[in-house]
Amino acid sequence: MALDSASQNQRRSDAPEVVVARLPQYVRILTRLLQEGAEVVSSQQLGEKLQVTPAQIRKDLSYFGRFGKQGRGYSVIHLLERLKLILGLNSFWNVAVVGVGRLGRAILSYPGFTPDGFHIVAAFDSNPDVVGETIAGLTVSSLEELDEVVSSKKISIAIVAVPTEHTQGVVDRLVACGVRAVLNYAPISPQVREGVRVRNIDPVLSLQSMTYYLTDHPVD
Amino acid sequence: MALDSASQNQRRSDAPEVVVARLPQYVRILTRLLQEGAEVVSSQQLGEKLQVTPAQIRKDLSYFGRFGKQGRGYSVIHLLERLKLILGLNSFWNVAVVGVGRLGRAILSYPGFTPDGFHIVAAFDSNPDVVGETIAGLTVSSLEELDEVVSSKKISIAIVAVPTEHTQGVVDRLVACGVRAVLNYAPISPQVREGVRVRNIDPVLSLQSMTYYLTDHPVD
């Protein structure tokens, strides 16, 4: 009880990254529970749904405040609201897609980003044949216009689906335009300055880390 | 996240899962180095390319054997071969895609799996309008034929891109047919019996874990 700031509700800055990465899963489960009409949920129940120990859930949440009631659990709607606020999911995010090839088109047509508050408001490609084309209601812009459009449309997140060899260059340009979060689909990990976040979507790496377990390994 | 680490490791060498997950990245870098004509590489150089400490690379490799030479480093071609053997990447893997909607089509048309030894040899869908269609040279089969085709084509890995509500059911059927590794694109984490591996591709979770850092958090 001696820790003053530690026991306050606003202690957020020092939450480990691994904890932050779990919060969106909690948000997802809570959203479903809310739809199902649940009013209260315990860390025990959440843990079962997420295949995680109840202690971990309580510990994770404790980095951000005290949201539960002993003997009762967490108010689904209240905890959900708090977590969305913490993650910045209480408002919309404007997103650009860079690279309108096969993959970029699939991303532009994918309806799964919008319900979660990510609005794709611009698409870019370097190919003059593609620029001007309209996909899923969006007209593809030239990369020349990147700076202007990113500024005017207040874009802070980019989804990058360009050929591997252009990825680092595109990411550099995006960061120079003020983008601070990049979701990259190329099979490399772009380097960025501190303060910029990158997540890589790399299905081949995922497959390759599973084949290890499909292979017989002598105990040696 | 891990359920029961004691029961996870049976006869297998005891390399932590987090180490196994890094090996494919080593393989990727080594492949590139080999193409560039490099014959030898040190943990120092590998570490720079991967943004990890040299010690971590040496430690990771030491779980599987002794591959380097003091004062010299690692033979690129030799280390690459050994890692591919460890990961089971020295031969081909037959893969099925289940769900031929927009996403499934994009996956079937994606050329990036083949060079890494993952051969998509079957596609399944429940929609009779889609069954029989040919995409990227593959004729879509009905889900009825799952068991037969998985057996006859020796498929041990499945890529699942079906609507969320059907995902668990499809995964259950796949596991019943003998599939032991699943790459899932739906925004849930399918539950499987021990011994079956699942990796989820979930771009929304990735985005949501970045928005935290784009949001101002009072320090106190």
Next chain:
DNA sequence: CCGCATTCGTACTAATTTTCACAAATACCT
């Protein structure tokens, strides 16, 4: 061939992450 610069492999140490376990608070039953 000798000394010096490299670099591995690993025992040891540090940091991080997870789990345990328990006081305190709450709900509910009789």
Next chain:
DNA sequence: AGGTATTTGTGAAAATTAGTACGAATGCGG
């Protein structure tokens, strides 16, 4: 109202993961 069953939040312990540092090889230049 009193007793019992829940369940949180959190220090402390345990487990896992990463990093340090150094002995032992190895190669090279003179």
